[in-house]
Amino acid sequence: MSKTATLATVRARKNALSGYLFISPWLVGFLGLTLIPILGIFYLSLTSYDVFTPPRWIGMRNFTRMFFEDRRYWVSVRATLYFAFVAVPLRLFFALMVALALNTKHRMIDLYRAVYYTPSILGTSVAVAVMWREIFGFRGLINSLLAGVGVARPVAWLGEPSTAIWTLILLVLWQFGSPMLIFLAGLKQIPEELYESAHMDGAGGLRKFLWITLPLLSPVIFFNLIMQMIFGFTVFTEPFIITQGGPLDTTNFYALYLYRRAFESFQMGYGAAMALVLLLVVALSTAVVFKTSARWVFYEAKEGKG
C-alpha cells in the first residue's frame, strides 16, 4: 500500500475505507465464522479438550490415535468414500437426465420444473429425514406395500448393514434439484444453431448429445462435480436422523462420527483433528479435479482442447 505514497494517498485511503465499510458485513462473517474457527481447529487438534476444562496440549496424540488405534475411524472413512463415490455420480447422472427432459418446449414445462425442484427445497431438512425413517422403518410404508403384494417377511431396511446405506443414497438421489437446476441453466446456454447444423448433417440424438451437449456442458458438469463431491464428503443430517450411523457403522459417515466424538464423547480435540483431516482431503480432492479439468472441460472462449 505504501508504494502509492503520493498526493493521492489520502483519497485512496478514504476510498479503501469506504470499500471496507461496504464489505464489512461479509468481513465480520468471514473472520468470525470461517477464518478464526479454522485457525482454532489447528490449535485444538493438538490438544485434549473436553469443553469443561481448558485445552491440554498433547501434540500429535489425536492423530496417532485416529490413524493407528481407532478402528471406527477407518470404518467411517470407508463408509464415506463408498457413499460419495456411489451417490455423487448417480445424483449427477440423474440430475442431468431430468434436466435434459425438462429442457424442452412444452406448455406446462414451468410447472414441471417447479415440481421436480420441490424435494430439494425440503432439502436437508430434518422433516424429510424423519419422513424417510418412517418410510423405510420396520413398520413403514415400504414394508406395508411389500406385505400388500404378498411378501410375508418384513425387512429392517434401516437395520441391515447391506441395505441401510442405500436408503440414504436413495434420499440424496431424490434431492437432485439443485444440480438439476444448474444443468438446466447450462443447457439453455448452448446455441440452438449447433443442433440445427448437426441435424442437417444427419446426426442423431445420441451423437448430438455426445458431440455437442456434453462438451459444451462440461464447465457446468465440472462445477456440479466439485459442489456435489464436497456435499458427499460432509453429509450429516441424513445419517444422523435416519440411521444414527448404524447398523455396524455402515452409515457412520465422517461428519457424523466427528460430531459424535466432539459432542457426544466430548473429545473436542479429537473432533478438531478429524475436521482438519477432512478439510485437507476435501481441498486436495478439489485440487485434483481442478488439475485434471484441463483435459476434459471445454471452455468456448479458449478455443478449447476438449
Place this chain on the structure above:
Amino acid sequence: MKRVLLTLTALTLAAGMALASGGAERSAPREELRVMWWGSQTRHELTISLLELYAQKNPDLTVTHEFAGWADYWTKLTTMAAGRNLPSVMQHDYAFLTEWESRGLLQPMDQFVSSGVLNFSRVPRGNIDSGRVGGQLYGVNLGVNSEVMVLDVDMFQQAGIPIPADDWTWQDFERIAMQLHERLGVYGYGAGIMNEQIWKGLYISEGLDIFAADGSGLGYTNDTPHIEFIEMVLRLQEAGAIPHISREASDFAHGENAEQKPIITGEAAMDYMWSNQLTAMWTAAGGPNARNFTVVPPPRRRGGAASNYVKPSMFFSITRDAPNAEAAAAFISWVTNDIDANRILMAERGVPISDVVRADLEPLMDLPQQVVFDYMGRISSSASPTPPPDPAGYADLRSNVYNTVIRDGIRFGQYTPREAVALFRQEARNILGEAARN
C-alpha cells in the same frame, strides 16, 4: 490497511457487545431462577406445572425453564458450561456428579442445610448421602430408583407361565422367553438386551467390582459370566425369541421412541428399564386400565446375589453460574418437602425421599406408581449395594467399543463372543487407562 480492518472489526464487535449487555441490564431487576432437566414428555409437562406453581408463590422471581432428551441435554449443558451460562438449577445424574464437581461447575449446598434453607428433617440420611462428593453435598436426590424387568401379565397367563420369583436366574429367563415365543408367537423379550447396564448386573450379581478401583480398566478378570450371557442372547436371537439385531438397530436401539417398543405394541412379553420409566411406558401403552403389567427384578446369575441396586434416580444441583444460590436452594427444599409440589410431580422422578411426602402420596398413586412403590419397598433389603459412579472415559468405552463390538458386532456375526469380549477387555484397558492417567 490492516489497521483499518482491525479497527473496523473491533468497532463492530464492541458495538455488538454494547447492544447485548444493554439488553441484559434492562431485564435485570427481577431475580431469575432458571431450571433445566432431561426427560420424557410426561416429565416435561409435570415439571412445567410445578414451576408455574412456584412462580405463583414467589411473584418476585422470574422462573424460566429448559428441557431436552437425555443425549441433547448433556450436549446443551456442556456448551452452556463453556459459555459460563449454566442454569441456576440443573437436573443431574449419579454417573456425572463427581465429574462435574471435580471441574468446579457445581456449588456445595451444606451451608444452606445448616442455615435451614434446605430442610431435610424428614429425609432419611441414606437418601441424602448419595448426593455427596468428598463429604460435601452437591446434589439433592429427587427419588430412588432401580432396574426392573416389566412383564405383560396377560401374556404370561395366556401362555400358562407363572410370574417368576424375585430371585429368578438367567436360566429361568431363557426358558421363559423361549416358552412365550413358542406358545404365543411373540418375542419373549423385546428390548435391547445387550445393554451395558445388564452387563454390569452380571458382575454385581457375582459380587464383583465392574471397574478397577483406580478406574484404569475392568475390575474383574473372569469373562465367563459375560460370555455365557452373550451365548444365551445368540440362542434367543437364533430362535426368534428376541428381535433380531437388525430390527433393534432399525427401530428401538436408540430408546427415544417409547411408542414403538415391542412390549407396548403387543409384540413382546418382557422389557427392561429403570423403575421411574414405568409410568411413561404405561402411559404410552394406553394408561393403567389399558394393559396389565407387573415388575420383577432383572434376572441374576445362578447362586448369585441380586443384579440390581437402589440408585438415586437423579439430583437437583446448583451450578457455578447460579446468580443467587440461596434462591436455588430454597426452590430445591420446596421440591423436596412441599406436599402440593409433590402432588404435581406424582413421583415421576422416582419414589420421593421425604417420608412425609411418601406417606401423603401413597393413597393418591395410580396403578403404575403403586407397582413401583411396592417394588421399591420389596427390594430395599435384597438389592445389591450401589456401585461407585463410572470412571472417566467410560462414555467413550461404551459408545465406541461396547455398542459397536459387543452389542452389534457379535450379533451381526462380525466377532465371536470370545473375540469380542477379549477385544472389549483390551480396549477398556487402553481407553480407561489413558483417561485415568490424565
